[in-house]
Amino acid sequence: MVLEMGGSLIRNTIRAFAYSTPLHRILGMGQAKFDQEYWNKQLSGAFKPHLGGTISVGVRNSIVLSLIDNVIPHARRLLDVGCASGSLFRAHGGHRFSYVGTGISDVAIEEAQKLSPDAEFHTARLEDFSPERVFDVIVLNEVLYYLAVKDARKAAEKYSRYLTEKGILIVSMKEDPKSRAIFSEIGKALQWVNGILYQEKATAGPEFSIRRDAKRPAYMIGVFTRCP
Ligand SMILES: C[S@@+](CC[C@H](N)C(=O)[O-])C[C@H]1O[C@@H](n2cnc3c(N)ncnc32)[C@H](O)[C@@H]1O
Numbered sequence: 001m002v003l004e005m006g007g008s009l010i011r012n013t014i015r016a017f018a019y020s021t022p023l024h025r026i027l028g029m030g031q032a033k034f035d036q037e038y039w040n041k042q043l044s045g046a047f048k049p050h051l052g053g054t055i056s057v058g059v060r061n062s063i064v065l066s067l068i069d070n071v072i073p074h075a076r077r078l079l080d081v082g083c084a085s086g087s088l089f090r091a092h093g094g095h096r097f098s099y100v101g102t103g104i105s106d107v108a109i110e111e112a113q114k115l116s117p118d119a120e121f122h123t124a125r126l127e128d129f130s131p132e133r134v135f136d137v138i139v140l141n142e143v144l145y146y147l148a149v150k151d152a153r154k155a156a157e158k159y160s161r162y163l164t165e166k167g168i169l170i171v172s173m174k175e176d177p178k179s180r181a182i183f184s185e186i187g188k189a190l191q192w193v194n195g196i197l198y199q200e201k202a203t204a205g206p207e208f209s210i211r212r213d214a215k216r217p218a219y220m221i222g223v224f225t226r227c228p
Contacts, residue, residue, distance in 0.1 A: 083102060
């Protein structure tokens with residue numbers, strides 16, 4: 001058991017390292033094609049129920065809102081990048097922030113606008129979108145790991161330039177070697193503020209260690225500011 005855990009720790013450390021270097025391409029850990037067509041197909045098919053939210057998304061949104069309350073209680077303007085159906089807007093009751101949501105899938109953005117007619121949504125690839133104003137909070141929930149590690153860092157750096165002076169960038173991702181590599185890269189470019197690690201425990205009984213589980217992964221939420 002200990003040997004097994006040690007083996008997976010070494011494997012995951014090597015994978016996290018490989019994702020930070022060109023080695024991942026040589027090892028065939030390349031990028032799948034996550035374009036608009038892919039997302040429209042997923043979000044009108046297998047992932048459609050996710051547009052209504054899942055328990056993980058609900059918990060994650062509550063934690064994100066709690067982090068905002070604690071770190072920047074006077075935040076008023078929020079940009080939600082890769083927002084799917086805008087569950088974060090609905091989670092805060094729709095009145096606390098002036099909210100802008102963006103996403104690559106016009107299917108999801110259409111649904112978001114239907115569910116929240118008062119919020120502002122744009123269909124846009126996060127790599128191409130340039131906000132027209134600054135925000136107190138910019139959120140990248142469960143979206144950066146669809147990019148290559150270096151592009152994810154570039155995106156985090158780009159969006160950090162649209163933060164107000166005390167503004168925060170929040171990144172959440174499922175816990176796996178690629179996400180760890182992305183967090184490590186963002187940590188080199190931005191200032192770390194705080195983080196939360198959590199995992200839903202639906203089947204294991206009252207057993208509360210964090211485990212690698214593809215179906216119910218643990219999630220990491222990191223809060224950053226621009227470097228001083
Ligand atoms: C796993 S879902 C997460 C949705 C939402 N942020 C949440 O966590 O509840 C990923 C979302 O990111 C969007 N997305 C993926 N790649 C994107 C990109 N390059 N630019 C903008 N949105 C993207 C997808 O359309 C999808 O809605």
